[in-house]
Amino acid sequence: MSEDTAVHIVDDDASVLRALERLLRAAGYDSRTYSSATEFLQAERPEGPSCLVLDVDMPEMTGLDLQAELNAKGKDLPIIFITGYGDIPTSVRAMKAGAVDFLPKPFTDEQLLEAVETALRRDATNRNERQKRRALEERLERLTKREQQVMALVVTGRLNKQIATELGIKEKTVKIHRGRVMDKLEVGSLAELVRLATRAGLVPG
Incomplete structure (x- = not known):
């Protein structure tokens, strides 16, 4: 003890x-x-x-x-x-x-x-x-506002092209933000990102 x-x-x-x-x-x-x-x-x-x-x-x-x-x-x-x-x-x-x-x-x-x-x-x-x-909260706090927006759309299954249209940015920019999200949150796959977002309450469990 x-x-x-x-x-x-x-x-x-x-x-x-x-x-x-x-x-x-x-x-x-x-x-x-x-x-x-x-x-x-x-x-x-x-x-x-x-x-x-x-x-x-x-x-x-x-x-x-x-x-x-x-x-x-x-x-x-x-x-x-x-x-x-x-x-x-x-x-x-x-x-x-x-x-x-x-x-x-x-x-x-x-x-x-x-x-x-x-x-x-x-x-x-x-x-x-x-x-x-x-x-988990500390990792999420590393994200910029734009990275948070991109992440929120990525975990709902949106494609890069769809995210670019929705946010009014270039698809290349979406890819850059998406990569930074993965790096900052220390995840290696979309499945890991979705699990993390689910634990954080960002998507339905």
Whole structure:
């Protein structure tokens, strides 16, 4: 497990915090505890892979409230809910909002550790996807406005001659722009260009 990987635990019951912290540290995780949702929001958190073990029933801000706030801020931190008062509507609401798991107390050590491992795998996948999107956006930003126009028409299947007519430029100029697009985006074929454009949302998937 990476030293930057952290499991955050939020629960207003100090005894639960201590027990979960011991369990997770014994399993090799860097566990960090918070006695309230507000404390968690105010704390500085590491940039590495992480997940959140979150009590549903807390005063002031509940676990579901915290989940909603994180979602509103675009923070897709995987959440495992724990509760002593679980009910179906609450669990359904939590899962629909993106929770990894919903564990009613008492749960076994194995259940929690399995849920944490699942949550961390999800976070790693999310981070990888975000990294790919950023890299793709950076490549697209290399293109000039005219190159973007040419690319948009190329990936729809237009021929160079058709693109030239539509943009009011020479066919030779289209070929030059098309070559620059391929070079800047680091693709070697039209098929690769179409796949890249599809991932970027420039053409229907």
